[in-house]
Amino acid sequence: SQSFDLRPEQIAALIQLERNRVVFVDDGTGSGKTAIAVKGIQYLEESVLGQPIRSLFFSPNTIKSQWNRRIQSYLPGYFDPGEIVVIGENGNGYDAVRDARIAIINYERIARGNEILIAAIQESGFSFVNFDEFQRVKNPAGVTSRHIKDATAGIPFRMATTASPYRRSLID
Numbered sequence: 001s002q003s004f005d006l007r008p009e010q011i012a013a014l015i016q017l018e019r020n021r022v023v024f025v026d027d028g029t030g031s032g033k034t035a036i037a038v039k040g041i042q043y044l045e046e047s048v049l050g051q052p053i054r055s056l057f058f059s060p061n062t063i064k065s066q067w068n069r070r071i072q073s074y075l076p077g078y079f080d081p082g083e084i085v086v087i088g089e090n091g092n093g094y095d096a097v098r099d100a101r102i103a104i105i106n107y108e109r110i111a112r113g114n115e116i117l118i119a120a121i122q123e124s125g126f127s128f129v130n131f132d133e134f135q136r137v138k139n140p141a142g143v144t145s146r147h148i149k150d151a152t153a154g155i156p157f158r159m160a161t162t163a164s165p166y167r168r169s170l171i172d
Contacts, residue, residue, distance in 0.1 A: 010036045014043045017157060025161045033161035037130040038074040041102070044128055044157055054125055055102045056155065058148065059132035062088040062106040071102065087117070094120045107137050110151060111144040121151040129155045134162040 006014075009027075013036045016023040025033050041055045059067075064086040071079055083101035087093060087109050097103045097120040109117060129152050131137070139145050152158075 006036070006039060007032070010039070013159075014040055017159060018043070018048050021156055022158045023160075025159065026164045027161075033163075034070060034132060035074045037132065037159055037161060038071055040130070040157075040159060041128055042075055042078060049127065052101070053127035054100065055128040055130070056121065056124070056126040056152070057102070057104045057130045057132050058107055058110060058137075059104055060107055060136045061133070062086050062104055064088070067104050097121060098124050100124070107144065110147050111138065113143065113147045118147060118151045122153070126152075126155050128157040129159070131158075131160040131162075134160040135164060 010032060013023050013025050017040055025036055027033055037057065041053065045051065045053055057067075061067075064084075067086055068081045068084055071084060072081070079102065085093070085096045085100035085103045087097065087103065087105045094114070094117045097105070097117070103121075103124070103126075105117070105121075131148075137144055
């Protein structure tokens, strides 16, 4: 098990995730929001559920090598890179989502409402979803929100991470 070398407000986010099953991490750029989300997977596996879980990230940034590097840097050796599936702006491979331990999906992909992708997400049995850089989601007429809601219905543990100039919710 990896040690949790997190700041107090990051630990507070994990405790809130356990207690409420939902946490909104509203912090500045470079504050470690993605680290909280990745460590959240480990926290749920080791301290809350006691078993490996499958996790989903929605992100505007879906470069596979970058995600592998980030995840491995936060939890070195905890995940095999082959367990991580990245669906980028121009990719398909939606069936790979069904078997992924961690799936990272570009917001633009879910915004299009592709029924195969939505079904793959629904059938995957994810326990945790993180909405990475939530402030960057384009949501014309609420379409993206509707597709995200359809795809993620029933996922019990949810986190949104966003850089906002307005407030820092975990310190308030």
